[in-house]
Amino acid sequence: MTVDNNRLLLELDKRRRDINRDILNPAIPELSLEDLDPVLTMVANARLAYIRELMDIAKMSPDSGPSVDQIKQLRNFRITYDELISAVNALETVIQRDYLDVKKTR
Numbered sequence: 001m002t003v004d005n006n007r008l009l010l011e012l013d014k015r016r017r018d019i020n021r022d023i024l025n026p027a028i029p030e031l032s033l034e035d036l037d038p039v040l041t042m043v044a045n046a047r048l049a050y051i052r053e054l055m056d057i058a059k060m061s062p063d064s065g066p067s068v069d070q071i072k073q074l075r076n077f078r079i080t081y082d083e084l085i086s087a088v089n090a091l092e093t094v095i096q097r098d099y100l101d102v103k104k105t106r
Contacts, residue, residue, distance in 0.1 A: 020099040031095070032103040039091070043084045050077040 029035075057070045066074070094100050 017097060017099065020094070020097065024094055024099045025101055028100055030101045030103045033105075035103075036091075039088060043081075043088055046077070046081040046084050050074070050081045053077045 053074050057066045057074060061067070061070070095102065
């Protein structure tokens with residue numbers, strides 16, 4: 001990669017950071033680890049619901065495949081879980097990239 005390409009990529013990264021920080025940081029209060037507990041709890045509960053549904057389906061029909069309704073219900077749990085995981089990953093990214101302020105730890 002040429003020096004000009006590297007320079008452009010560095011500037012692109014800085015501009016992306018500045019724009020994201022300018023938009024996100026004022027809209028979301030400083031975060032602490034405690035602020036993230038409700039989010040993590042919500043994801044854990046969604047994971048539990050998804051896995052519990054799978055186990056319940058297996059108990060109800062151990063010798064046959066699940067019904068269409070059972071699969072629909074399982075899919076709904078998965079969609080919820082996947083969406084929450086994606087949101088937490090997005091939150092982790094904005095923290096890693098310094099788009100948001102975090103509270104100083106003691």
